[in-house]
Amino acid sequence: MINLISDTVTVPSAGMLKAMMEAKVGDDVFNADPTINALQEKLARMFEMEAALFCPSGTMTNQIAIKTHTNPMDEMICDKLSHVYKYENGGYAYNSGIGIKLIDGSYGKINSEQIKASVNPNYDWLPNSKLVVIENSCNTGGGTYYNLNEMQEISSCCKELGLSLHLDGARLFNVLVETNDNTKDIGNIFDSISICLSKGLGAPVGSVLLGTKEFIAKARKFRKAMGGGMRQAGYLAAACIYALDNNIERLKIDNERAKQLGTTLEQCSFVSKILPIKTNIVIFELKGKLMANDFVEELRSNEILASAFGPQKVRFVTHLDIDDEMITQVQKSLIQMAEKHVEA
Ligand SMILES: *Cc1c(COP(=O)(O)O)cnc(C)c1O
Numbered sequence: 001m002i003n004l005i006s007d008t009v010t011v012p013s014a015g016m017l018k019a020m021m022e023a024k025v026g027d028d029v030f031n032a033d034p035t036i037n038a039l040q041e042k043l044a045r046m047f048e049m050e051a052a053l054f055c056p057s058g059t060m061t062n063q064i065a066i067k068t069h070t071n072p073m074d075e076m077i078c079d080k081l082s083h084v085y086k087y088e089n090g091g092y093a094y095n096s097g098i099g100i101k102l103i104d105g106s107y108g109k110i111n112s113e114q115i116k117a118s119v120n121p122n123y124d125w126l127p128n129s130k131l132v133v134i135e136n137s138c139n140t141g142g143g144t145y146y147n148l149n150e151m152q153e154i155s156s157c158c159k160e161l162g163l164s165l166h167l168d169g170a171r172l173f174n175v176l177v178e179t180n181d182n183t184k185d186i187g188n189i190f191d192s193i194s195i196c197l198s199k200g201l202g203a204p205v206g207s208v209l210l211g212t213k214e215f216i217a218k219a220r221k222f223r224k225a226m227g228g229g230m231r232q233a234g235y236l237a238a239a240c241i242y243a244l245d246n247n248i249e250r251l252k253i254d255n256e257r258a259k260q261l262g263t264t265l266e267q268c269s270f271v272s273k274i275l276p277i278k279t280n281i282v283i284f285e286l287k288g289k290l291m292a293n294d295f296v297e298e299l300r301s302n303e304i305l306a307s308a309f310g311p312q313k314v315r316f317v318t319h320l321d322i323d324d325e326m327i328t329q330v331q332k333s334l335i336q337m338a339e340k341h342v343e344a
Pocket of ligand 1: 056060083140
């Protein structure tokens with residue numbers, strides 16, 4: 001099976017497992033796991049932010065960030081396709097008791113004009129606009145991204161309006177290998193950043209939240225309340241450190257392979273539209289009456305796993321357990337499937 005369901009499906013390599021086996025660990029609830037401390041320091045330094053917090057998932061880092069930035073009855077602003085809105089079980093309401101203002105952005109991207117227009121005036125009956133969340137890359141937007149200038153403009157707008165700004169950077173490194181933007185410049189413009197190590201970087205588990213010392217101290221309390229205080233989780237942090245040391249540069253290859261799949265899809269009769277391919281995500285729409293669930297089954301019978309991403313939308317994600325041979329195989333199968341669909 002060639003698994004293009006997500007870049008979360010990777011399993012640790014021999015080198016990563018070795019790093020995990022050799023990790024020095026301690027009880028992180030007492031701040032005493034040296035490997036977790038090293039991971040937190042490494043990412044904080046990389047983004048020139050004061051402090052960091054290791055968490056079991058990107059959902060938890062996002063949820064803790066939202067909780068730390070807001071109070072009940074506040075409102076957060078984000079694109080209608082955001083992970084924090086669509087895929088975290090409404091956690092902003094459940095965990096933080098806040099409302100949400102959705103922006104109809106472009107492929108998951110929003111801009112400062114839209115943010116300005118989304119801020120509520122100060123009336124008794126309107127929630128207090130408090131937080132903006134942007135996603136980079138934008139998952140449901142087809143993996144498109146913001147460059148540094150675009151993020152800087154949003155940041156100045158938020159400062160002007162007194163809004164906190166959180167970056168859901170689940171796949172930020174897939175972006176940075178394209179833009180060559182500097183991690184320190186990015187750290188400089190956000191109040192908090194969430195980074196996933198368990199996506200394209202290939203660690204089995206783990207996300208890190210970045211912010212000021214004060215912010216992370218508060219976040220640590222929320223992490224404990226959410227049940228995310230782990231003990232000898234340095235074994236996991238060792239995998240994350242290995243991922244940062246070894247798997248960032250190669251993300252460029254994943255992005256390139258996604259484009260190769262896109263080139264093939266352009267020639268396929270069953271495709272009506274492909275979202276612009278900018279990183280390692282390929283989202284395409286099916287033509288006519290062809291439904292995503294049926295198409296994903298057809299892919300499966302060709303030994304390819306993909307996600308139905310809407311009634312007629314399909315998603316492929318490339319990652320470090322996919323090689324050139326697999327890409328060639330997928331391309332061949334897609335062409336064969338297209339021929340069959342023409343005949344039918
Ligand atoms: C995967 C993902 C997350 C976090 O997901 P977890 O599975 O909880 O680690 C957050 N934001 C985006 C955009 C994602 O793709």
